[in-house]
Amino acid sequence: MAFNHQTVLSKDLETALAAFVAQGQIDSKSTLDAAILDLLVALQSANTDVASLLTAIIYKVDGLLEVVVASREEAAYTFRSKVLWALQNSAKHPNPIFITCTERIGAFLISIPPWIAVDQNIMIKHREFSANVMSGDATESKYLVNKEAELPEDLLIEPSKTKRFGKRHQRASSVSSTIQDPGRHRRRASTVVPKQPPSPTVATNRSPFPLEQLKGCLESYLDACIEEGVEEFAVDKLFRLLVPPATPQEAPDEPIPEPSLVPAKDLAQSPSTSFSLATIALHDILRDLSDTTKPKLGQWLVVVSQRGIKHLRKYFFHDRDTFSRIENAMRELAIGSFSTSNHLKLIEHDHGIPIYSADIGSNLRLLYHIDFGVPTNSTLESQFIRIFGPFPNAEIDITFWKAISAQLGRRGPEYILNCSVQTGDRKPSMSSSTTVSPIHSRPLNVSQCSEQELDVEIDDSQRLELHRILSLEKFVPLSDTFFDEVHRNELHVLTFTETGSYDTPAQDPSLGLSLLDMDENAEEEGHLPSKFSELKDSHFPLFATYDQLCMLLEADFNFRFEPSSLPIPQKGRAQVKQSAVRQPLVSFEYFDSQIWPRLDQRLKKGLHSALVFSEFMGIIKGSEASISKSSCYLGSAEYEEQNNRSALGDSADKSNIYSMFQTYQKLRPPASYDLADRAHALLAALQCKGVPGKGVDFLYVDEAQDNLIIDAAMLKALCPNPHGLFFAGDTAQTISVGSAFRFSELKAFLYRLERNDTHVRGGRRVPVDPHFFQLSTNYRSHGGIVKAAAFIVKLLDSYFQRSIDSLAPEAAHVNVSIHKPTFFSDMSNPADFSTFITEPNSGMVGLGARQVIIVRNESAASSLRAVIGRVAVILTLYESKGMEFNDVILYNFFTDSPGTVTDWRAMFLSQKEGRFFDDRRHSILRSELKSLYFGLTRARERVWIWEESGDGRVMEALLVASSLATVYKGGFVPRIAVRNQKTEWAEQAQQYFAKNLFSEAAFCFDRAGLSWWMAVAQTYKDRQDATRLGEEDPSRLPKFSKIAQAFDRLAQEGQSKENQESLRLLFTNAGECYTLASECISAAVAFLNAGKYTAAAYQYRMAGRFDQAIDILKRYGVDSDVAESITYAAKFVFTKRGDVR
Known part of the structure; x- marks a missing residue:
């Protein structure tokens, strides 16, 4: 081996370093791990000076230094200590290799993907450090050079010889050169590649660097290197350099950790599937997600406020010439063609983020600002343009827009800098000498706005308007179809008046309404299979409630949990034996009205039913400790030890609560269940039988505070990807009685689950610890x-x-x-x-x-x-x-x-x-x-x-x-x-309907002037009320019959104007209600109209109308089991009456 210095290394170290060559003896992760360990041991025992050791590591192969400093081996800790000690005892001006070392580690840290938690201050430190390095004529800073420069022939290690870097790699790498020189921050970033630096023994023109600053920076970097996940990232990066792909391929946006796949047989042997690698490449997901934020009309992403879109439609209807000028102005901004006519500051002296105006003519101006924060990949964000809309000059209140500018600037000076556009300092884009490209940079380390009050005084009446524009307004990306959508809306709302002018009457509020979109249960039927194992790739991304997810799993495990004690009409779900059905659900309302009054008054004294039920569900039955219990709940002594979770600190209270819990278990109906029972049953089935079908790669849980801790265990079992589980919520919003949820406990629980993972315990992958961050x-x-x-x-x-x-x-x-x-x-x-x-x-x-x-x-x-x-x-x-x-x-x-x-x-x-x-x-x-x-x-x-x-x-x-x-x-x-306008009432009605708030939906539909939809919502409300009646209630069957007739009538009335999916759903509802009313023939007709042929044939069979049932079997596709049952019964009946067919 050869280095540009005369230092003699020990034989052990020479041997260890010799392993790190591209396409050499390292051909797997295991051999790489062994080689790294050998190198660390050799470094620990080497008597060579630290500067020479660093030189040998840095210039051997790109990525080796990073692996050494990120290692968690004992020998690595020793080496890091040696480096800091040697630097501390350096002369006034330290050896340049320490500066190079610090630069390399800093550049490595800021390239780490965001899912690996590293102190965000590292980026700031690296910028400051790099600025100081660049301030002198540092020969060694040429270690990073432009991609366009030719690689020197004497570059010793060339891991990229067999691998061509594509455009995506260039974008991913560009962050390095951008950050190296803050003075060049506004230029387009250029890709950097390693270039052979001068020997550390050769004098350079680098300006003296303060020792204390260098030591402080290096120490911070080394501390950051041992954070969870950094070592794995560094090793994976080195492995890809040493073992390039067999065929040339385009590099991903950034290095993605790819732990080794576990053989399929290992997964099959364990009923509880553990995850060693995401089943799909993470960088592919990131690339697909970033497609939604890519510019569509030019190099700039442009978003337009909904208020601006309304004004745009107005001009389209009334003033096509003005509309065309607005469209042209937006298209110019999208390609980055800034000029004095479309990029003029509205306010001469900025109070924060500059507000710009584009002159449209006719005393109109298009107001917008340059924003920052659109992700271009997992490590970079980009500038984009946010358009507020066209405004008449007379209506532009400069004071108000000063307040907008100042409010936007509350995110800090770095954000303001990233939102600036100075065309004089920017290189023109490749496509035009007059256009400007957006800046790409690392995400800002700003989680919330400054609390400082605005220094711009505005009227109190304008403050809510400020909130509406900046916080509540929604923005739509500009795309090729954006203006087409505006044109297409003409077909719905444009009319021609007798005077020959265009008019825009109020839009029909019923346009676009779909019962299938509003009815949650219908969506489950229309788009979800009956079992979790039947989910296909086409169902994803899947949006489901926790109850819907549980129902899918129940069908696979032959469970059935019914909240009500009433019979539920079958809707295609898997049939289960009556013994497997558990009902009713013991909710807090049930507990408070049926069980709480029967508990011992002496035990209840000073305690509220809500608190007691929360202790039952959240701790005794729903805590982590309950998972290991055969009874699925804690014993008395174990419950009293739960001081960190219980809301009670008094042992006497806990004793009384546990006594009430024992009584609760006896008083509740024998076949009943509570939410903890269901979670335990599903978790036990998953542990015993494994996930039915395919597991989920990524699972996002919203409103997590309403779940029990044991729910998290079940969800973790469904999503074995250690990087794929996300929980979001607010424990201050826990209004669901029975929950004792806290994120701190969830984090600790997931930590322990991860440590108990079979692949982690078997050493096949390192544990991935959960991270917690606050959206403040x-x-x-x-x-x-x-x-x-x-x-x-x-x-x-x-x-x-x-x-x-x-x-x-x-x-x-x-x-x-x-x-x-x-x-x-x-x-x-x-x-x-x-x-x-x-x-x-x-x-x-x-x-x-x-x-x-x-x-x-x-x-x-x-x-x-x-x-x-x-x-x-x-x-x-x-x-x-x-x-x-x-x-x-x-x-x-x-x-x-x-x-x-x-x-x-x-x-x-x-x-x-x-x-x-x-x-x-x-x-x-x-x-x-x-x-x-x-x-x-x-x-x-x-x-x-x-x-x-x-x-x-x-x-x-x-x-x-x-x-x-x-x-x-x-x-x-x-x-x-x-x-409010009628369309606003209709929009609100849909939200209420989707949440099963049918009475409020009917009220809003009435205000929207939609009488048919109001009747639909009211009929849903009537059905909701009827299902709550007891089975012995004599009014129950007549009410279901009346409701069925109402559904049937509404479906008939809507034939001419409503979409067919909505009508089919109404017929289905009618059929189900007729079934509950024991009116089989009417039910069969309704199901036939709905296209539910299996249900129609079955109802004809139950009514004894075998001719009609057989006719349906001949004409339509019917479930084979039902068809066989009908055929068998029909043969018996036809034979008995002598009708041989």
Whole structure:
């Protein structure tokens, strides 16, 4: 071997280094691991000076230094210590090899994919370090040169000789040169490749480098190198250099860890499949996902606000010439053709992010800004253009747009820099000498906006508009079909008036409505198979509820869990034996009404039913420790040891709760189940039999706080990919009684599951530890709401520390502190509330489409409707889950609270006077504070808390004292209702329908003027009510018959104007209801109209109409088992009556 220096290395080290050559003796991961270990041992025992050792490693092969410093072997720790010690004891100016070493490690760290958690400050340190290195005439800095430069002939190691770098590789590598010189930050990045640097013994012109700064930087880098996943990434990268593919291929966007595949026989031997490698390449997924953000009309991605699109349609209908000029302006921006006419700063002196205008003519300007953050691959993000829309010059309020500029700039100076465009300093693109290309750079290390108030004063009336534009507005990417869609809309809404001018009447709100899209159960039937094992690639990406996922698995394992005790019509699901059916579900409502009253009063004293049920489900039956129990629940002693999870600290309380749990097990129906029972049953089946069919590569769980910990174990079993499981949620929003979920516990649980993985224990892959990160910016609600909600979370964390995760306070994207929650206390006059929900201009009583009244429970909702009539959407707290509204009225939240005034006052006195707070005695406030937080954060813009009593005065005083709320002080009652278009009512109706809130959907359809859809929603509501009737109720069968007739009639009425899928679904509903009413012939006709031929034939068979049943068998495809049953019975009947066929 040859190096450009005269240092003599030990024989062991020479031998160890000799293994690292391209296409040499290293041909597998195992041989590479062995070679790395030999090298580390040789380095540990070498007597050669550290500078020479570094030189030998750095210039032997690209990637070897990174593997050494990232290794977790004991010898690597020793070597890293040697390096730092040698640097510390250097002369005033350290050997240049230490600077080169630091540069190499820094460049390696910033190339690491984002799923490997590395301190984000490393990027900043690397930029500063590189800037200092480049500030001198550093010969050695030529180690990184442009890709276009010829490789020197004396380059010793050429791992790329048999591998050509494609364009994607160039883009992935470009980050290095961009970051090396901040002064060149605005230029297009160029690819870099290794070039032979000068010998460390040759003098260079590099300026002296401060020793302490160098040592501090190198020490930080070495600490970052031993983070989880870094070593695996470095080894994989080196392996690809040493063992290139057999055939030339295009390099991926960035190096992706690819652990060795486990032989199929190993997977087959274990019923519980463990994952050693994602079954699909991760970089392929990243590339497919990035396709959605790639520019479609030019090199710049352009997005347009929905408000801008509405204005664009207006000009298309009324002024085609102006529309064409707007289209041309957008297309020029998409190709990066910036000029003085389309790239003029709206505000001369920037207050943050520059706002630009494009002159369209006719006193119109297109307003936009350069934004940053669109992912181009997994490591780089790009600039893009965000268009607000066309605005008349007379309507452009400069002060308001200054506020927009300042608000956008709250993300910090680095973001502002990345959003700047200076055409004079930028190289023109390859396609045109007059165009400018977007900057590509690493993602910014900014998680939330600055809390600093805007230094631009705007009217209070404009602050909500600021929030709407920057936080609530949705943007649509500009593409080849964008303008075509605008043209196509002409077919639906464009008419020609008698005067010869174009007119745009209100769009039909029924356009595009589909019952199949709204009915969740119908979607399951239409698009999901009956079993998990029958899922195919075409079903993915799959969106399903947790219940739907469980139902698919139940069918594979011959389980059936039915929430109701009523018979459920079969819908094509796998038939199971009656003994396998478990019903009903013991929900909290069932527990509270049927079991809680029967428990020992002495044991219940001082405890609330919600808290007790949460202890049952979340800890005794749903905790990690319960998985290993044959009974699937903890024993008394084990439960009392769960101090870190239980909301109770008193052992006596725990003893009483466990006694009640034992009684609960006896009192509940023998065949009943609760959610923990179902999770345990499915988890046991997965552990015993394995995943039916194929496992899932990536699984995203939303609203994770509503699940039990044992649910996570089941989901982990379905997704064996250690990189593929994602949980998102907010433990402060846990309003589902029975959940004791915390992310800190989930993280610890997944950590232990990973350590217990068969492949990890067998040494076939390294463990992948779960990572936790907080999304601390709230884009839904503005600062006036978010700050009040953060105060509630602070109370929860102070008094009920084990109930939520301790996180940094949430911050709003836009601070509109003028619109704080407002309390209306002691408002006992119903007329005042009617005035409050009145529209100020028309005087009509009733809220708008995106306004809502939230109450405690269904009883409170019914009482309020009886008082004010059907003039607004009224939801319970639980019904509003997963929804958001412009304005929210929390009605009688404290008046109807299970917590007493004494409970709230105890917290107040603790806050204001420092008195002791008994968290056991006032434990109900744990769920009450979560409910209050949840209610507040349903609102985007405004929140009012309306109380008929004075029970909310305590919380009112706490929030007002902290300047987080305001109070209505009597006098004129404001009118807060707004008017909406019919299309907005129709849009809201669909959301309610999809959440099975049929009564509210019917109300919204009525406001939209859609009488047929209103009747559909009301019929769904009637069916929902009928299913809740007991089997002994004499009105049950007549009601189902009436509902079936209504479904049938609606399907007939909709023949001329509604889509066929919706009509088929209505006929199907009619058939099912006829079946429940025991009207088999009517059911058969309805199923026949729906195209459900198997069900139609079966109903004819049950009615004894074998002629019709056989006719269906001959004409249509029918399930073979049903066909065989019908044929057998028909032969018997026909033979008996002498009708031989």
